[in-house]
Amino acid sequence: MFDNFPLWPVPASSGARNIDALFIFLVLLAGFVSIAIFTMIVAFALKYRHRPGHKAEQIEGSIALEVTWSVVPLAIFMVIFGWGAIIYFRERTPPREADAVYVVAKQWMWKLEHEQGQKEINELHVPVGRDIKLVMTSQDVIHSFYVPAFRIKQDVLPGRYTTAWFHATRPGVYHLFCAEYCGTTHSGMIGQVVVLEPAQYQAWLSGGITSGSLAANGETLFQQLGCPTCHRSEIQGRGPNLVGVFGSLVQLEDGRKVLADENYIRESILSPNAKIVSGFKPIMPTFQGLVSEDQLTALVAYIKSLSQPPSGAAGPARPAPGT
Amino acid sequence: MATATIPVEREHYLNTDYGFRSWLLATDHKRIALLYLVTITLFFFIGGFFALLIRLELLTPAGDLVLADTYNKLFTMHGQVMVFFFLIPSIPAVLGNFLVPMMVGARDLAFPRINLLSWYLLVIAGLMMLHCIITGGVDSGWTFYTPFSTAFSNTKVIEAGLAIFTAGFSSILTGLNFVVTIHRMRAPGLTWSRLPLFIWAHYATSIIQLLGTPVLAITLLLVVFERAFHLGIFDPTRGGDPLLFQHLFWFYSHPAVYIMILPAMGVVAEIIPCFSRKRIFGYSAVAMSSIAIAVFGFLVWAHHMFVAGISLYSAMIFSILSYLVAVPSAIKVFNWTATMYKGSIHFDTPMLYAMGFIGLFTMGGLTGLFLAALGIDVHVTDTYFVIAHFHYIMVGGAVMGYLGGLHFWWPKISGRLYPEWLGKFAALTVFLGFNLTFFPQFILGYLGMPRRYWQYPPEFQVLNVLSTAGSTILAVGYVLPMIYFLWSMRYGKIADANPWGAAGLEWKTASPPPTENFEEIPEVTWEAYNYDEIPAPEEVSVGG
C-alpha cells in the first residue's frame, strides 16, 4: 500500500496535479535562485579573495540594478500569486452538484455521515470520479481535515460549518490526518480515505446497515421539534417557507442579502435572532443546547433536500455555492 | 606566535567595579548587554534541550520515548522559550544594547535605568516560565489557539501566558530606548544617511516591537482572563469567535518574525562590508528595505490563516500582500551579494556566518514564496514544510546572524580574540548540521506529515532519522562557541581597538571600551563604511 521511503505524495485527486505543477515550478525557481546566489557567493569569495596587491573596488551602488532586481522578482511573484490564487479559488468553490458528506470532529476522532445515512468513524469511503463536498464542524476545539493525497486541508471549527471538496481520480487508500493541534491524541486522530470503483462503492453502500438517510432523519426531527408549526410549506406561516431556501439569496430585514448556506441554516436554528428575514418577526426560539451536532447535521441535510429538484425538473436558480 | 605584553591594566567597563551589586544594579548598557547574554544563553540551552527530546522521540514512528501529553508540552515550551526568551531578545538585547549607543556616538542609551528594568522584566518572566515548566508545563502550542487553550487544556496556560506577557513588556522597553536614542542622541555630524545599517535595522525592529507587542499583550491577557474568570470572549458556545483570537495573535506574531530577522540582517550588513573591504552596495536600498519590511510586515498576518476559515477574498488580499513583503528581503540579499563583487574577501569566522546566513536565509525566504501561494499553502500549511521554512529563517538566518555578530564584536566586548580555527570549525559544523536537520523536513511536509505529531506513519521514518542525526551535529556546533568564548576571556589573545579594521564608531574606542564609551564624543565628518580609508588588518604594519 505505501512505499517504505516515499519522497513524493501520490496525487489522487483532480486538484492534486495542478498543485503539484505549481510546486514543481516553485522548486525549479527556488532551486535556480538558490544555486545562483550560492554560486555567486562562492565565485566572488574565491575570485576576489584578499591577496597582496589586490585592492577592493569601492562601488556605491547602481539604481538600474536596484530597479531591475526589485521589478523582476515582483513580476515573478505576481505570476506565482495569480497561479496559486486560481488554484485556490477552484479549491474553495465546490461544484453545485457535489455529493455531501457531513463530518463532525471531536477529540480525538472523525465522525462521518453520508447523505444516504451510512456512518463511519475515522474512515471515509467514496467513489472515484465524483465530486464530494465535506460539510464539517467540531464538537470541541479546532481540528483540521487533511488528506495529503488529495492536497486538501480545511480547519474544522466549533460553532460553524466549514467546507472542502475533492474529486478523487485514483482508487486506493489514503491517509486522513488531523492537522490542527487539538490535545493529547492529536497525532492519533488519523484515519483513511478509501476510494473505490463505482461498482465497489455501490456494494459498500448497500452492505452497511443504516438508520435511514440523513435527510429522512432530519425530516423526522423537524416534525418532532415542532418546526412545521411556523415553517409551513403550503401556506404562509409565522416563519419563512423553507422549500427552496437552501442555496438562495435571502433578504434580511436590516437590508442585507445573505446566501442561505449550511452555516446560515445552522445559525438560524441556534441563534435565530442573528438574521431576521425581511417581513418576519423575531419570534423563533433558540435550539441552542436542545440539538446535538449530529441532529443539526440531519436538519441541515433535510432543509437542503427541500431545494433539490424532483427528478427531471430544473432546480431553483441560485448563485454558485462557495462565494 | 607573538606573546602580547600585558600593559598596566587600563580601566574599562568590566573592571571598573566588582561584585554582585555592581552587576545587578548596573546601568551601563554594556554590562546590561552581558547580563542579557547570560540570560538568553541559558534559555537557548533549555529550548535546545526540549528540541533534542523532540528529535529523539521522532526517531521512531511510535510514541515510545515520552507520553503524548509530555510531547505536546515539549513542542509548546520549545517554541515559547525559543521565541520569547531567546530569539526576540537575542540580537537587540545583547548586541543592540552593547553597540547602539557606541555606534551613534553616545555615552549610554537614553534611559539606562529603564534598560536595567527591561532586563529584570525578562528575568522575572523567565523565572515564571521556569516555574511553569518545572511544575507541569503547558501544552497549548506556542500559538495558544482557542478554545483549546482557554477551555480544554489542563495545563498551566495562565502562568505561561503571564510569563510571556512580562517578557513582551521587556521587549517594548528595549525598543523604546533604541528609538529615543537613535532619534535624539546621535553625535554631531552623524546624519541618518551616515548611520550604520545595524542602526537602521534596529530602528525598524524597535518600531515593530513598539507597535506589535502590545497587541500580543492584550491578546494573552484576554486568554488569561477567559481562563481564570470564565469570560467567553473566544468561546463559540457563548457567541465568541476563535478566529478573533487568531487574528489578534497573528497581528503581533507575524511582525514578530521580522523582529527576529531584521537585527540579524543588520549584523550581516556590518560584517560583509568589513570582510570585503568595501562599502555596502546600495546603502539607501538596504536602509529603506528595513523600513519597508517593518511596514509591510504588519499587513500580512492572515497568511497564517488561509485554511482557518477566512473568506476567499481576504485570503487573496493577504496572499498578494505577502508577496510584496518578500521584495525588500530579496533586495537585501542581492545587495549583500553584490557587495562581495570586486571586494577583497577575508574568510574569518564572522564572514563564514554571514555567507552562511545569506545562503540559508535565501532558501528560507524562497520557501516563503511557496507558502504565500494559496493553492500550495492549503497542502503544506500545518505540516513539516512550515517548520522547515521558519527554522531556515530563524535558525539558519537569525541564529547564524547572532553567532556571526557575537564573533565579530567579541574582541570589542571582551578585549580578547576567540580561537579563529575553532570558530571556523564551529561555523561549518553549524552549517552542515543545520541543513541535515531541516532540509529533510521540507520533503516530509510535502509528503503530508503534519506538525506537532508525537507519532507518525512508518513511511516518514527515514527522513525523520536524518533530521535527528543532523540535530546532534547542530548541537555540537552550538556548544563549541560557548566553551571557547568562555575560554578566551581568560586565555584568549588580547585584542586591540580594531582587530578587523572595521568601520564604525565602536571601533574607534578601546577594547573593551571604558564605561563612558568615548574619551570625547566624536564629530562625524565621514560616510559610513569608509573602507577606502581604513586599512585592512594585514596592511597595518604592527602585527595583531
Next chain:
Amino acid sequence: MADSPLALEHQEGLHHQFVDPEQQRNAASLGMWVFLGTEVMFFGGMFCAYLIYRYWYYPEFAAGSRSLDIWLGTTNTIVLICSSLTVVLGVRAAQMGKRRLLVLLLLLTLVLGLGFLGIKGIEWYDKFVEHHVPGVSFSAEDLIRDYPQIHIDPAPTQIYFSLYFAMTGLHALHMIVGVGIFSYLTYYAWKGRYTPEYHTPVEIGGLYWHFVDIIWIYLFPLLYLIDRKPLK
C-alpha cells in the same frame, strides 16, 4: 547655578548620558510619547474585539449598556476631565516656579483620581450584585425582562460584560499606576525638586494622565451610551 560650560556637565538633574538639559528633556518627552503609542496599541486590541462583537451582537450590547448607571458614569467622566485640568494647571505652576500651587494642584489631581476609582468600585459592586459578572453566576434575566420586545441572546450578552470588565479593569489599573506616579510627583514637588528649568517629570507624568483620561473618554460612550432609550 553657574553658566560656565563646566557647570553644565554637572547641572542639577542632568544625567550623564545626555549632552545638555535640552537633549534630556527632548528624550524624556519623545520617550513618553512613544510609550503612549504602545498603550494605544494595547487598548486598541480590546477596542478591536469590542467593535467586532458590537457589530455582531448589537441588541445584546445595547441591553448591557442600559444596565450601567449613567449618572455614575457621567460623574466619573467629569471627575477625570477636571483632573486633567488640574494637571495642566499644575504643569503651568511648575513652569512659573509656584511650588505651593503645584503641590496643591497635584494633590487635587490625586483626590480626583481616587474619587474616580471609588466610583468605579461602586459600579463594579453593583454589577456583582445584579449578577452581571461573567462566569457561573451570570444572569441576563433582568435585561431580558426590562425590554421584552427586543430579543436578546443571553450568551453574547456575557461577551459585552466580559469586555466591560476587561476594558474598565485595565483602565482602572492604569489609573492606579497614575495615582502612584502622581504621589511620587507630589512628594518631590513638596520637596522643591521641580523648578522652571527642570520639571520634566511633571510634564511627562501629565502626558500619561491625559492619556488615561482620553481612554476613558472613548470608553464612556462606547460602554454607557449604546441605545439608552430604544424606540418602541
